[in-house]
Amino acid sequence: MRNSFKLALIFVVFMGFQACDQSEENTPDITQEEFPDLKIFLDRFETEAKRRGYNFNFSGLDIAYVDEIRLSDNTTYCGIGYNRNPQTGRRTVLISKNPTCGWSSKSDLDRESLFFHELGHAFLNLPHDETKMCNGRYLSMMTEVVNQISLYKENEPELREYYLDELFDRLAANEQCIDFGQNFAENPVFFKNELSDPFWSFSNDNGNYAVSRGIHPNSSTTFLGISSTGNGQNTGYIYKQLEVPNIPEGATVILRTKVNAENLEGPGVAIAMRVYDTKIGTTGASVNESHTLTTEPNPVNGKLENHVLELQLPNFTRKTIFLIPFAVMMPGTKGQAFFDDFEILVEPK
Known part of the structure; x- marks a missing residue:
């Protein structure tokens, strides 16, 4: 949920590819275990990336469950994505087993969206985005409340496809009606x-x-x-x-x-x-x-x-x-x- 990336006045061109149409083969299987192997979700992320033209090397990425995620300021998180782990210097995704986070009872797709969100921080270097669509839905999977809501359900494959498109290419959001919070023509x-x-x-x-x-x-x-x-x-x-x-x-x-x-x-x-x-x-x-x-x-x-x-x-x-x-x-x-x-x-x- 938290992006560890802190900008120190160093700042590149985003290479986006259009996604293919959603098909039955791309619909994820339901994972019933309380704490399934996180590689299931990493493999799924890799599949989605390949569909969009990317071939990733994850050798510099660590993924793991931990009993609790507690930072030095005593705040706790249910998931965290480091693009540079302060201890190891590696890209890292951690998922908390703390019962208050509810991972063990989450649906497969809610687990997926949280894991992909943390990969957005750790692997895609994305910060949080709280922008909403005109219908009130969050515009991006990178919303900070991803662990508190269901971004998409089993019967919403097109919505899932959009959120994954936008995760890899922020320009995908331009296809949506975006709530800008103001009318810039009247209030610039x-x-x-x-x-x-x-x-x-x-x-x-x-x-x-x-x-x-x-x-x-x-x-x-x-x-x-x-x-x-x-x-x-x-x-x-x-x-x-x-x-x-x-x-x-x-x-x-x-x-x-x-x-x-x-x-x-x-x-x-x-x-x-x-x-x-x-x-x-x-x-x-x-x-x-x-x-x-x-x-x-x-x-x-x-x-x-x-x-x-x-x-x-x-x-x-x-x-x-x-x-x-x-x-x-x-x-x-x-x-x-x-x-x-x-x-x-x-x-x-």
């Missing part, structure tokens, strides 16, 4: 800096930059702030990792902010946006930086009053698994800058 703001959101990261070059987030006095405008005395040898930056952004295929994605500064000396400040997808290889998937957009070659400095910085990513694709916007101060810059109304907008195709 997909993301903005909100003070209530604690999940931001930064790099201060060993203390050579001071970074901050807040609201300007006597104003409702939120800001990202970066300042330096000019001693920075590397860039200082603040960034936010957005996983599996729910944006329509083909849309234009715009990163925009207004920069304010009293007197920036030196190179100045910029914004950047990095986009990542996955590439499936014989021994599993890797994560690749598919696009890098930045104003760093032309930073702005001096006195800045609501100076607009903007980047545009045309033709967004649902192959994207991470989208990361940055506010940046260049090395050797002295002074303080505020990135106000830092937001991402979406213009549908």
Whole structure:
């Protein structure tokens, strides 16, 4: 259920193949044992992969039952997929035998979907995806609640076929009616800096930059702030990792902010946006930086009053698994800058 993959600013092109039609030979047998050999499900995964044009080598993958999955923060899970196990460095899928997880009483297909979900983390390098279809169903097998629901049943072979198609190729979701959560034509703001959101990261070059987030006095405008005395040898930056952004295929994605500064000396400040997808290889998937957009070659400095910085990513694709916007101060810059109304907008195709 939990994806161990943590992005460290390393990010590839996803190679998808259309699936063949579902046939009776591809309908799985019902497994009656309480704890059947997990290789049954791995073999099934391999069969489905071959139907979609992939020939995998699983020699670098470990699969096993364990009595309990408990992490260092004391949280427990019914299944876990590591694309790099912290103990062994190998791709790993673990399934818990803990009675509270209910594996022994699950249907064959519910076991399959949980095991395939963890392989999605461990072998296909996919994060969780909570997007829904217009009918309320989850769009992807990578939903975090896969262990709590039945994604598909024995009498729903076409639905099973879709979920497996989407597992290997995220573009399969474009055949569905997707609930984007908003009408981008009326409300184009997909993301903005909100003070209530604690999940931001930064790099201060060993203390050579001071970074901050807040609201300007006597104003409702939120800001990202970066300042330096000019001693920075590397860039200082603040960034936010957005996983599996729910944006329509083909849309234009715009990163925009207004920069304010009293007197920036030196190179100045910029914004950047990095986009990542996955590439499936014989021994599993890797994560690749598919696009890098930045104003760093032309930073702005001096006195800045609501100076607009903007980047545009045309033709967004649902192959994207991470989208990361940055506010940046260049090395050797002295002074303080505020990135106000830092937001991402979406213009549908």
